Amino acid sequence: MFAVIPSTARAADPAATTPAPKVLRYSIRAAETGFDPVQVTDLYSRNVTSGIFDAPLRYSYLGRPYRLEPNITDGLPEVFDDHKRFVFKIKPGIYFADDPAFNGKKRELVAEDLVYTVxxxxxxxxxxxxxxxxxGAKILGLSEVRAEALKNKTPFDYARPVEGLRALDRYTVEIRVAHSDPRFLYHFADPMVGLMAREVVEAYGDRIMEHPVGTGAWRLAEWRRSSRMVLEKNPNFREMRYHEEVGPDRPAALVEAVKKLQGRKLPMVDRVEISVIEESQPRWLAFLRKEFDFMDELPEDFAPVAIPQNKIAPNLAKEGMRAIRYERADISASYFNMEDPVVGGYTPEKIALRRAIALGVDVxxxxRLPRKGQAIPAQGIISPGVTGYDKAFKTEMSQYDPARAKALLDLYGYVDKxxxxxxxxxxxxxxxLEYATQPDGRNRQLVELWQKDMDALKVRIRFKIAKWxxxxxAANAGKLQMWGMGWSADIPDGENFLGLAYGGSKGQSNKARFDLPEFNALYRKQHSMADGPERVAVMQDAQRLLTAYMPYKVEVHRIYTDITQPWVLGYDKNLYQRDFYTFVDIDTDVLAKAHVKKKP
Known part of the structure; x- marks a missing residue:
C-alpha cells in the first residue's frame, strides 16, 4: 500500500531536494468491474485498462477529426486485398511491466502476444x-476453433494454427478475414485489444481480472474494489514524447498548454488516484474543495449552477477553471429482454406492448427535469459524432403519445380484466414490468418519471435496485427483464451502435438479446460497404427496424461537461483515446498558490 499524499501537499516543496510526486486525482460515478481487456465492457474499467495495456494503434489525443496513429507498431498496418489482409509490424524493445509471472526476467512484447490476445x-x-x-470480418479459422471447443466442451486450442492469424516472425503479424472490412483497424486502437502475455494469464487464471500486467505507461499500484484505484508509472515504459497538435480554433488555454508540453516525456504525472463516488452531491462538493483535479462528467443536477447557459459560471471562471462540453457519442436507453415471457417476443401483441410502453415515456x-437540458431526444440508436448519424433522420423513437399508447394496449388485449x-x-x-436500476440519485429521478409514465398507462412497474x-x-446473462443503460461509442462509426441489436452479439453488447434475420442481414451488408450515402441508407433501414420492433427504447443522446482545475494542463475530451491521464500535466506553481489561498 502507498501513503496518501494530502491534496495540499502535492506541489513541490521549495526546501526539498526532490519535488513531491505529481498526483492527478479524479472521481467516477460507477464502480469498475475488473481489469482484463477481453472481459471488461464497462466504460470506467476500460478507461483504466487503456493506461495499463497497449493496443497496437491509438487515436491522436487532440487531433480532430479523430485519426489513427501507430502505438506499438512501426507505422500503420499495411492493408491488402480489399481490406481482407492486414500486416502489423511491432516495434522491437517494448517491455511488459515486471511481474512474478516472468520469473525475474525482462519480458519483451512480440508478435505472438498479439496473436494470443486476439x-x-x-x-x-x-x-x-x-x-x-x-x-464481423470473420478472421479465417478462429470461429471453427471456438465452435469445436463449445461442441466438445474442451479447452480452446491456442496452439492450433489458423489461416487468418499468424506470427510471420518475432515482430510481424498477419491477419486475414473473410469479409472486406474497411474499418477493421479501428478495433486495434481499442482497449479490447490490450496486449497481454500468456504467462501472466496462465499464472493468475480466474484471478486475471485482478492482476493487469501490460506494456502501457501505467501499472496498478493499489485497488480497493468499488472504492479506489491507484495507477503509478510503469518503470519499463518505453521512451514516448508528447507530440500533440491543436488548431488555433481550439480554446486559447489548451493551445497555450500544448505549446508548453511539446517534447515532454510521457506520462508527465507520476500517479493517478481514481475514487468511486456514486452520488452526485459528494462528487461535486469534493471537486469544489479542490480534492479532485477535474470533474469528469459534471452531474446534471449541478449544471444550472456550474454551466448556466451552458458556459462556465463566472465564479468558477474567476478561479481559473475550464469547462469542456461535448456530445458523448452515446445513447441512454431502456432495453426489453426479447427472451422474457412478458416483454419479449416477435408476435404482434408483444411488439405492440413494447411500442406502447415506448410511446408512453415522456423523453x-x-x-428538462433530471437531465437539466444536457441531452437531446434520440431518433435512432446511432448517436451524433459517428459515421452513419444523420441529423435529418426522424422516427417515432422519442415520440410521446400516451393516447396512442393506450389505444395500442386496448387493441391487443392488454386491458384490466x-x-x-x-x-x-x-x-x-x-x-x-420489472425494471433494473441503480441506487444513486440520478437513477432515482429517472425511475420516478418511468413510474409516473407507466402509472398514466395503468401498467404496473416495479424497480429492481442493485449496484451497477x-x-x-445479470444483463449479460439475460436475467433482467428491463434495464436503463448507457452505451458510449468504442469507435467513431455507427456500426458500434447497430451491434447492440445484432444477433451475433447476444450476451455481449446486445443486452436486449434481439435476433431478427432482416436486421442481421442489414448489419452484415453495411459492414463491408465503403463509407458514403449508400451505407448510411442501409444503416437507416436498420434503425427503422429497431423502431418498429422496439427492443430498445432509445431515449436520449447525452451532452457532458468536464471541468478542470486551473493547474491541469493539456486536458481535452477524447472519446476514443481513453488514457487521457497520460497526456496531461499539473502546474505545481499554480497548484501551490491555489492551496495557499485556500488556507484560513
Whole structure:
C-alpha cells in the first residue's frame, strides 16, 4: 500500500531536494468491474485498462477529426486485398511491466502476444464482450476453433494454427478475414485489444481480472474494489514524447498548454488516484474543495449552477477553471429482454406492448427535469459524432403519445380484466414490468418519471435496485427483464451502435438479446460497404427496424461537461483515446498558490 499524499501537499516543496510526486486525482460515478481487456465492457474499467495495456494503434489525443496513429507498431498496418489482409509490424524493445509471472526476467512484447490476445476473444471461457466486433470480418479459422471447443466442451486450442492469424516472425503479424472490412483497424486502437502475455494469464487464471500486467505507461499500484484505484508509472515504459497538435480554433488555454508540453516525456504525472463516488452531491462538493483535479462528467443536477447557459459560471471562471462540453457519442436507453415471457417476443401483441410502453415515456420531460437540458431526444440508436448519424433522420423513437399508447394496449388485449384498475396480459394474468436500476440519485429521478409514465398507462412497474456491476453481470446473462443503460461509442462509426441489436452479439453488447434475420442481414451488408450515402441508407433501414420492433427504447443522446482545475494542463475530451491521464500535466506553481489561498 502507498501513503496518501494530502491534496495540499502535492506541489513541490521549495526546501526539498526532490519535488513531491505529481498526483492527478479524479472521481467516477460507477464502480469498475475488473481489469482484463477481453472481459471488461464497462466504460470506467476500460478507461483504466487503456493506461495499463497497449493496443497496437491509438487515436491522436487532440487531433480532430479523430485519426489513427501507430502505438506499438512501426507505422500503420499495411492493408491488402480489399481490406481482407492486414500486416502489423511491432516495434522491437517494448517491455511488459515486471511481474512474478516472468520469473525475474525482462519480458519483451512480440508478435505472438498479439496473436494470443486476439485468440483470447474466441476462447469461450473468457466470455468476451467484444467478440462480435472481430467476428464481423470473420478472421479465417478462429470461429471453427471456438465452435469445436463449445461442441466438445474442451479447452480452446491456442496452439492450433489458423489461416487468418499468424506470427510471420518475432515482430510481424498477419491477419486475414473473410469479409472486406474497411474499418477493421479501428478495433486495434481499442482497449479490447490490450496486449497481454500468456504467462501472466496462465499464472493468475480466474484471478486475471485482478492482476493487469501490460506494456502501457501505467501499472496498478493499489485497488480497493468499488472504492479506489491507484495507477503509478510503469518503470519499463518505453521512451514516448508528447507530440500533440491543436488548431488555433481550439480554446486559447489548451493551445497555450500544448505549446508548453511539446517534447515532454510521457506520462508527465507520476500517479493517478481514481475514487468511486456514486452520488452526485459528494462528487461535486469534493471537486469544489479542490480534492479532485477535474470533474469528469459534471452531474446534471449541478449544471444550472456550474454551466448556466451552458458556459462556465463566472465564479468558477474567476478561479481559473475550464469547462469542456461535448456530445458523448452515446445513447441512454431502456432495453426489453426479447427472451422474457412478458416483454419479449416477435408476435404482434408483444411488439405492440413494447411500442406502447415506448410511446408512453415522456423523453422531453426527462431532458428538462433530471437531465437539466444536457441531452437531446434520440431518433435512432446511432448517436451524433459517428459515421452513419444523420441529423435529418426522424422516427417515432422519442415520440410521446400516451393516447396512442393506450389505444395500442386496448387493441391487443392488454386491458384490466379483474377490475383492480391495472392492465393485465391478454391471457388475464397480471402485467408487471420489472425494471433494473441503480441506487444513486440520478437513477432515482429517472425511475420516478418511468413510474409516473407507466402509472398514466395503468401498467404496473416495479424497480429492481442493485449496484451497477451486478446489473451488468445479470444483463449479460439475460436475467433482467428491463434495464436503463448507457452505451458510449468504442469507435467513431455507427456500426458500434447497430451491434447492440445484432444477433451475433447476444450476451455481449446486445443486452436486449434481439435476433431478427432482416436486421442481421442489414448489419452484415453495411459492414463491408465503403463509407458514403449508400451505407448510411442501409444503416437507416436498420434503425427503422429497431423502431418498429422496439427492443430498445432509445431515449436520449447525452451532452457532458468536464471541468478542470486551473493547474491541469493539456486536458481535452477524447472519446476514443481513453488514457487521457497520460497526456496531461499539473502546474505545481499554480497548484501551490491555489492551496495557499485556500488556507484560513
Amino acid at each position: 485468440k483470447r476473444h474466441y476462447d469461450p471461457r473468457n466470455k468476451s464482450g467484444h467478440l462480435y466486433r472481430l467476428e 422531453e420531460r426527462q431532458v 379483474d377490475g383492480d384498475g391495472w392492465r393485465d396480459l391478454p391471457d388475464g394474468s397480471p402485467l408487471v 456491476p451486478e446489473n451488468l453481470k
